[in-house]
Amino acid sequence: MILSQILGGKGGALAKKAAISSEATAGKISIRDVSIVYDPEGARVVAVDGCSLEIPAGEFCVIVGPSGCGKTTLLNAIAGFHGVSSGEIYMDDQLLCSPEMTTEPGADRIVVFQNGALFPWKTVLDNVTFGPLIQGRMTRKEAREAGHELLLQMGLSGISHRYPSEISGGMRRRVEIARAMMNDPKVLLLDEPFRAMDALTKTVIQKYLLDVYDASNKTVFFITHDLEEAIFLGTRVIVVTSRPAQVKKVINIEIPRPRDFRVLSSEYYRHLKEETLEAVHEEAQKAFEAGEREMA
Amino acid sequence: MERDELDKSIEAQSLAEQGTQPTLPEEEREPLTWEIMFSRIKYALRTSAPYLGVVGLLSTLLAYWLLTEVIKAPLFDKVPGPVAVASEWFSHHPMFRISIYSGIYYKHIWASCWRIIQAFTLATVLGVPLGLFMGWKKVFKDYTFPFFELIRPIPMLAWVPLAILMFPGYEASVIYVTFLGAFFVTTLNTLLGVESIDEVYFRAARCLGSRPRHLFFHVIVPGALPFIFTGLQISMGYSWFCLVAGEMIAGKYGLGYLIWNAYMEFQEPVLIIAMITLGFLGWFSSALIRLVARRLMQWQVREIAG
Numbered sequence: 001m002i003l004s005q006i007l008g009g010k011g012g013a014l015a016k017k018a019a020i021s022s023e024a025t026a027g028k029i030s031i032r033d034v035s036i037v038y039d040p041e042g043a044r045v046v047a048v049d050g051c052s053l054e055i056p057a058g059e060f061c062v063i064v065g066p067s068g069c070g071k072t073t074l075l076n077a078i079a080g081f082h083g084v085s086s087g088e089i090y091m092d093d094q095l096l097c098s099p100e101m102t103t104e105p106g107a108d109r110i111v112v113f114q115n116g117a118l119f120p121w122k123t124v125l126d127n128v129t130f131g132p133l134i135q136g137r138m139t140r141k142e143a144r145e146a147g148h149e150l151l152l153q154m155g156l157s158g159i160s161h162r163y164p165s166e167i168s169g170g171m172r173r174r175v176e177i178a179r180a181m182m183n184d185p186k187v188l189l190l191d192e193p194f195r196a197m198d199a200l201t202k203t204v205i206q207k208y209l210l211d212v213y214d215a216s217n218k219t220v221f222f223i224t225h226d227l228e229e230a231i232f233l234g235t236r237v238i239v240v241t242s243r244p245a246q247v248k249k250v251i252n253i254e255i256p257r258p259r260d261f262r263v264l265s266s267e268y269y270r271h272l273k274e275e276t277l278e279a280v281h282e283e284a285q286k287a288f289e290a291g292e293r294e295m296a
Numbered sequence: 297m298e299r300d301e302l303d304k305s306i307e308a309q310s311l312a313e314q315g316t317q318p319t320l321p322e323e324e325r326e327p328l329t330w331e332i333m334f335s336r337i338k339y340a341l342r343t344s345a346p347y348l349g350v351v352g353l354l355s356t357l358l359a360y361w362l363l364t365e366v367i368k369a370p371l372f373d374k375v376p377g378p379v380a381v382a383s384e385w386f387s388h389h390p391m392f393r394i395s396i397y398s399g400i401y402y403k404h405i406w407a408s409c410w411r412i413i414q415a416f417t418l419a420t421v422l423g424v425p426l427g428l429f430m431g432w433k434k435v436f437k438d439y440t441f442p443f444f445e446l447i448r449p450i451p452m453l454a455w456v457p458l459a460i461l462m463f464p465g466y467e468a469s470v471i472y473v474t475f476l477g478a479f480f481v482t483t484l485n486t487l488l489g490v491e492s493i494d495e496v497y498f499r500a501a502r503c504l505g506s507r508p509r510h511l512f513f514h515v516i517v518p519g520a521l522p523f524i525f526t527g528l529q530i531s532m533g534y535s536w537f538c539l540v541a542g543e544m545i546a547g548k549y550g551l552g553y554l555i556w557n558a559y560m561e562f563q564e565p566v567l568i569i570a571m572i573t574l575g576f577l578g579w580f581s582s583a584l585i586r587l588v589a590r591r592l593m594q595w596q597v598r599e600i601a602g
Contacts, residue, residue, distance in 0.1 A: 110503045
């Protein structure tokens with residue numbers, strides 16, 4: 001709510017300086033019949049198999065599935081960390097990867113990692129200004145000003161000269177989201193970003209992410225295996241099968257935004273949770289049994 | 297909800313729209329390095345560690361004195377005791393010309409230090425970039441690493457005769473052997489440092505638009521620093537080891553030469569003086585590296601302090 005007031009105003013000071021735009025015009029992700037196979041010559045581990053998914057620009061799309069089911073593999077392919085074995089991934093009708101080519105990772109689709117990846121040797125401000133500086137989009141002075149302003153707006157100004165090791169885990173995650181937003185990405189890719197957090201910190205930071213999302217309307221590709229988180233954050237929840245990952249069920253979450261924690265106790269929410277749980281539980285069971293066989 | 301925060305944000309926004317720089321909230325001042333050090337010393341003096349250290353040193357000295365000069369125990373009967381050493385070391389008219397008042401003592405010290413400075417600097421200037429490069433370019437590492445693994449296990453003493461053959465004069469050969477010792481340690485630790493960097497930082501940097509040179513300067517170099525400095529500490533110790541070995545065999549000045557010469561000429565107190573001096577110099581040079589490391593790696597200093 002706070003952020004939307006600050007960031008959302010079209011043509012607002014921040015929207016210009018830190019390059020945050022509020023209209024979702026770009027960032028459509030289209031995954032077409034993608035398969036990803038590790039070690040195709042030898043062990044042939046099929047991580048993703050025939051997965052198709054359309055994510056419209058500006059959607060908060062949450063992927064839910066059992067551990068080790070290939071969700072992260074899919075995210076890595078979108079990010080450009082590795083290629084696909086068959087099928088294509090497009091962003092705004094521009095080919096990102098196919099079996100023949102993989103587009104290098106870039107600032108148009110930024111990953112927020114599971115365990116955090118702020119550079120420990122850079123201060124919070126230097127982390128946030130890193131993107132625009134090395135891309136040559138801003139001078140040092142401009143970047144520092146924009147960075148200061150963004151941190152101020154995101155409620156992080158008091159820690160701009162601290163090192164990541166000096167601030168709490170929740171703060172670090174907020175800084176990492178700020179670092180991503182500094183680059184005005186088309187897509188935010190979040191790989192179980194709140195996994196290692198305690199329940200209380202998690203609720204605070206989820207609300208924070210929602211504020212950022214409501215203000216910027218970026219496309220978000222969010223991986224989790226926490227169902228409450230998935231329903232609370234997402235516009236759509238995609239349940240994927242245990243490895244190899246395929247789309248099992250798509251659940252539309254019709255809770256109006258901006259959302260707050262009151263929705264967590266509503267009847268509609270409980271109904272959605274049951275529906276999701278049913279779909280996920282089956283897959284979790286399969287994954288568990290497959291795990292047992294592998295062990296034996 | 298969060299009334300205050302909301303007010304503050306709105307205030308900041310209106311300021312920003314007026315075109316004035318929003319005033320940053322008063323940040324608490326970061327402690328300076330010397331302040332951190334001072335507070336750490338103050339803290340250390342409140343614990344028992346420094347006092348126990350002093351007691352330990354004094355009792356060792358006492359035992360040394362008892363063994364050598366009072367009881368004259370077997371094995372220790374030829375070792376000069378603390379009184380004999382001190383009466384040479386702090387004398388205005390030392391019997392063997394080696395005391396804190398004699399110029400020749402400092403000449404030996406300086407000869408050793410100067411060789412260490414040259415060899416260590418050369419090893420660092422060559423070893424760190426080489427290690428970084430080996431870690432950065434896999435192909436380059438594949439070329440060079442087997443060679444390193446073959447050369448490294450050769451004890452440095454084995455290099456001395458070859459060094460004397462290769463270089464004109466003793467000076468260059470002693471420095472060469474010292475350099476070699478430090479060089480391998482520095483290079484391999486730097487390589488290890490690069491390889492220890494978590495892959496996630498490379499990925500994050502690439503996501504943010506890094507080209508290879510950005511990866512090098514913003515991820516590889518700072519990421520490897522902790523290992524580089526561990527390597528430099530080890531390399532400094534190894535330099536002194538190689539230096540003394542080299543000086544014992546070749547050279548006219550230096551603490552290694554002094555020790556060997558004192559042994560040959562039955563100047564036992566000088567032997568002990570030179571050994572203790574080496575101990576002090578080794579400790580001092582190591583502390584110097586730690587100091588530079590703290591300067592360059594503020595993020596680790598703060599982590600410990602905070």
